[in-house]
Amino acid sequence: MSDQGVISTAELQVRKPGKDKPELHGFGEVRPEELFAAAPWRTFRWHLGQAHYSGTYWSATEASHVIYESRLELSRVLYADFDPRCTRIIAQPFHMTAHVDGAKRRHIPDYLLLTESGPMVVDVKPAHKLSDDKVAFSFAWSRIVIESRGWRYEVWSEPPVAQLENIRFLAGYRRGWLFDPEILAALDRADLHRVTLAEAFASAPQFDARLVRASVFHQLWTGRLATDLDRPLGSEHVLRRVP
Numbered sequence: 001m002s003d004q005g006v007i008s009t010a011e012l013q014v015r016k017p018g019k020d021k022p023e024l025h026g027f028g029e030v031r032p033e034e035l036f037a038a039a040p041w042r043t044f045r046w047h048l049g050q051a052h053y054s055g056t057y058w059s060a061t062e063a064s065h066v067i068y069e070s071r072l073e074l075s076r077v078l079y080a081d082f083d084p085r086c087t088r089i090i091a092q093p094f095h096m097t098a099h100v101d102g103a104k105r106r107h108i109p110d111y112l113l114l115t116e117s118g119p120m121v122v123d124v125k126p127a128h129k130l131s132d133d134k135v136a137f138s139f140a141w142s143r144i145v146i147e148s149r150g151w152r153y154e155v156w157s158e159p160p161v162a163q164l165e166n167i168r169f170l171a172g173y174r175r176g177w178l179f180d181p182e183i184l185a186a187l188d189r190a191d192l193h194r195v196t197l198a199e200a201f202a203s204a205p206q207f208d209a210r211l212v213r214a215s216v217f218h219q220l221w222t223g224r225l226a227t228d229l230d231r232p233l234g235s236e237h238v239l240r241r242v243p
Helices: 003-009 071-082 133-147 161-173 181-189 197-201 209-222
Strands: 011-014 023-026 055-059 064-068 086-091 095-100 103-107 111-115 118-124 152-156
Touching (some): 003 095, 071 111, 103 133, 118 133, 133 152, 181 209
Parallel strands (some): 118 152
Antiparallel strands (some): 011 095, 055 064, 086 111, 111 118
8 A cells, every 4th residue: 555645646525504516625725624614524314223323413503413323432422522622523424535555435434523733534443343354444444544634543442331321421511501600600719639539529519410410511521620530429529620
């Protein structure tokens, strides 16, 4: 596989909202803004007996729905939505082709993220499938093309179970407009650095305890507070105030 040959022949097609015909670009020529305005290359399908669970997830990052074609893809979207360094999440952003080893190859990445360090293209695949020769080949030439732009490329598999469950739980508190600004301001004024979750829940006694508890979880979701997510959340978890 010649890296230069792959890069020089790489093209992509982008679907724009409201347009039937996709736009064709050389991979090295397309502007990132065009990709972040793209519609998903395909929409998910439902059929009896299908192996994957497709659906839509309301993303706080996008303030809109993002599609996924499997529960593993949904997990990756949750992580992106939880990451304050990620500011855009685009599903199936483009259809990419390149001539590799004498044949025209095709690939549709699962996600395009905009991060602090620039665009990142993500493919989601269960770990047990990564050793498949066809999968490895497809990801290898895709990496060559994507990294030629200075973008990051990630192949993402199953995350740690406890971490995923914690993030999934905190996602229930992602809708910022549901939280009382006065309670959030009171939590900001409170000294919650190095206190336990239980102590944080009791830090604003002038408000309904249930609303304070929910607001603490919202601040964990937004990144104003942080804690160890590698074990199931409990009242003894120690918080950190994030600058």
